[in-house]
Amino acid sequence: MRKIDFGGLLSTYGVVIALLALIAFGWLRYENFLGMFNIMSVLRYNSMFALVALGMCFVIMTGGIDLSVGTVAALGSVAAAYSSPYGPIAGLAAGVGVGTVVGLINAVMITRMHIMPFIATLASMLAASGTALLLANNRSVPVSYQSGFTDLGQGNFVGLPIPAIIAAIAYILGWVVLNYTATGRGVLAVGGSEESAKLMGLPADRIKALAYIASGGLAGLAGVILAAQFGAGQPIEGVGWELFAIASVVVGGTLLTGGVGSVGSTLAGVLLLGILFTVLNFENGLGWISLSAYWQSVIRGAFLLAVVILQARLVAGETSRT
Amino acid sequence: MADDLLLSMQGIDKKFGGIPAVSSASLSIERGEVHALIGQNGAGKSTLIKVLTGYYKRDAGQVLFDGKPFEVTSPQQAQKSGISTIYQEINLVPLRSVTENICLGREQRRMGFLDWTAMHAEAERLLHRFKIDIDVRKPLGRLNTATQQMVAIARAIGFSAKLVIMDEPTSSLDEQEVSVLFGVIRQLKADGVSVVFVSHKLDELYEVCDRVTIMRDGRTVRSANMNEIKKLELVSSMLGRDVSRAEGHATAFAKRDRSKIGEVMFKANGLSAKPSVRDVSVDLRRGEIVGLAGLLGAGRTETARLIFAVDAPDGGEMELQNRPYRPRRPADAINAGLGFCTEDRKIEGIVADMTVAENIMLALLSRVSPHGVFDPAKQHELATNFIAKLGIKCSGPNQKVRELSGGNQQKVLLARWLAMNPKLLILDEPTRGIDVGAKGEIQRLIKSLADEGLGVLMISSELEEIVEGADRIFVLREGTLVAELQGDTATEDAVLAAMAHGTSPRTVEARV
Incomplete structure (x- = not known):
């Protein structure tokens, strides 16, 4: 007999509940909120953040942090823009390639040189930003519009935005890896207690290294989409993306200390924050009030806090019952 | 005879920063034997074990396992070769499910992906050998310490080990759980699996072990059949003292001079926090050591937590020095003059x-x-x-x-x-996981503190410590106070009887 653990469900799906509530709110309040155009543009735009947050989710589940994802995405976009004349595959290879290299450097610093993840990725964050600006000569790098590269950001496939399809595939892979591979479970074990994981015979360093490499690669991939979507490699983009990614992961119920986490609720976290942004834009569109970007920031912060508190309450309620 | 040898370690040296932790140590384990490895803390037991499991690289020496030279560089490799270790501190991941804790490292797969159904079933099957029936999908951290320990053992056994090393597996188990564990050890032995058993509790060794190797100062000083060595010899070999000095070393609580015990300073009446504590009344005098006895889960720690206001009671009253004592949080208890040394010093005490x-x-x-x-x-x-x-x-x-x-x-x-x-100090398992020598020092310290007028409430799972150390003993069973015994007349048998069958104070005292 399996009992249904409602507390567990609520804490896992708290973010989903908040997401559905927000969508319902938008649907009731604004015309065209659930229109095809709006849905597609939300998905297209947020797919970059979704990719970055997926990598961040894995890193955070190991108990670490990756601050470099934003500037790595910028670097990836520049690399992709330069190779865009050779087609979408070349662009992808360049962007994902540089991201993976930075991820590898992070992994070596953290697992071999035993530098704290916060410091190591802070260093690579600065280095990646500098490299991106150097490569791009401090300008945006236009992409080729002839090679089909821009389809990666602007194209559709069976009526769905290609970047959203890429993100969806990444999330499905991420979900399978986390739940159905030894490495994925190892990520959670290492985050739960690294010492124990080592004594249990798990290759803790290799598992951590893989998380950072994946995070770098996914950030690079986000950079490719960035370049393709906006028609240029953007060396100064990506600032603050790491915080958006961390926020999405945390709102999704993943513990910052590691050991507990979920790919699905990270995606829900990304959508929640992304749709909140859209809701605020629609609110401005109604014309009654005008929320400046600053006020939008405040509202998003408050909303974020509210969801985190809701999650904590749900978790507390669950543990007190058992 | 040589064919029966599963493991032979000869001339093992291991230095840390030039200081030898283990020097020319040897250890031989036969197939299907339970082998005790004992020694004071710092004698080199853990180092020797970690050399064996590849956690440390040895500086010198030879290891033969299953007749072949044995060179491993990680616990993971050792595990694959058939050596599993259960560590003293439960080294599992509390946030993850029981199944994951049992199956990580040898996951079952179907078409390359983890097969959760098979893994849950495997975890349940292993735990049933210990007569444990729990929801294996729940996080390990929700279980009590003893069950977590059983999960650790189930994990080790699941690796179809030829040799299972247990580093103080019983330090967090109560007597009933220890006997379940011993049953499992005997079954392992019957299946031809060898067990290395590290413990500070000498009685246990006689109950379950066939042979013993004693370590002191990094050397293996003696190996013997368990039935050919007396307890006193064991202790004296461990301490490197002659038998006459080791005599009477059971605990360092020599009979105290009780004339210094003063007036009643603390009283709890009808303390309750259902279901773990029901209507418990205890009192404590100045300069008195009061023992709180009971099996694991009898409500000893829970009672202490109520007194120290870690948890809130749902009934009962307390008095401290004739004034009502109603702490709402530990800070209030500390301000009122209480102290609480918790059981798990790693988690709750020491940074x-x-x-x-x-x-x-x-x-x-x-x-x-x-x-x-x-x-x-x-x-x-x-x-x-x-x-x-x-x-x-x-x-x-x-x-x-x-x-x-x-x-x-x-x-x-x-x-x-x-x-x-403090005026009143609560000590929860003050000597748990500590070697014999240091144990004596802690016990002497507790006694001299009481002599200076400190009231001590001592929780201990070691009967001799309670019986010899306490001036009065309260026995709890299933959350209820079942007996109050005077220290000078209490016997281990009386305490045991109360812990095992006690129903209410009167009936037990009548029987005693």
């Missing part, structure tokens, strides 16, 4: 990366920080005093607590509470 001085002063920061400014000189001075007073063996106040032995860590924790100058 391993801080120095001895910092650990002692942790609860006292306000006192060494007049006007909110922290005074390192004062901290150093106070810490130095306590190091001398309690005989804490360390290089000085600035040594990291991580580097101290278990016994000395416990003393640091004691020093922290003593620094507050």
